[in-house]
Amino acid sequence: MPLPRSFYARSTLDVARDLLGKVLVHRVRGATTAGVIVEAEAYVGETDPACHAATGPTGRNRPMYGEPGHAYVYLNYGVHFLFNIVTEPAGHPCAVLIRALQPIDGLATMRRRRAAARGARGLPDHELCRGPGNLTRAMGITIRDNRADLCGDRLFLEDRGVPSGDVAWSPRIGITAGADRPWRCFLVGTPSVSGWHAGGRGGRGAQASRNLP
């Protein structure tokens, strides 16, 4: 059962944190894939220099200005689709980037898609949806899913009561502008989480906390 739109129509940082432990489900051509969200990043409106809305409304970022609970998907580096979830009431151009999943349904489909893309074969389960570009590939999410209503029955999120572990916040990965804002959150100790972990090498300031940054 999809999460209600009210779930998304809240503060982006709250939604990002609450998405951890929720399950992303994609049904396409009879194949279902699903995974638990273990890592996400908040992009918070026109005043956030890393947010696509920092330049004001454009053709690309238009979905962010619309109703919450919709997908914002775009092609990045000409290679990878990145999947975002639009948050906050319409008119507030905010979204949460999903960066990693713990796969739970359709592992064989995921493995086939990853292998078809780059010939990546024999991947361990925890690498199938590790990283924002990898998870869209494994889940079969493409530009066709841009603006999809996540309150429908094709691409949606649901609460399966997965026990959520400790949450940590850190700076966002792969950006330059706005790199000082600790708006990446993840479940500590989950092998599917991309990049560096709290307390991991580099010690780049991840804070273990259930609270907001």
Next chain:
DNA sequence: CGTTCGATGCACT
């Protein structure tokens, strides 16, 4: 281990 770098498409200036 670590860092660099090419692939590849398109939105935006």
Next chain:
DNA sequence: GTGCATCGAACGT
């Protein structure tokens, strides 16, 4: 024409 919210192969230490 410039610059990416990436990935992983290839190289250096």
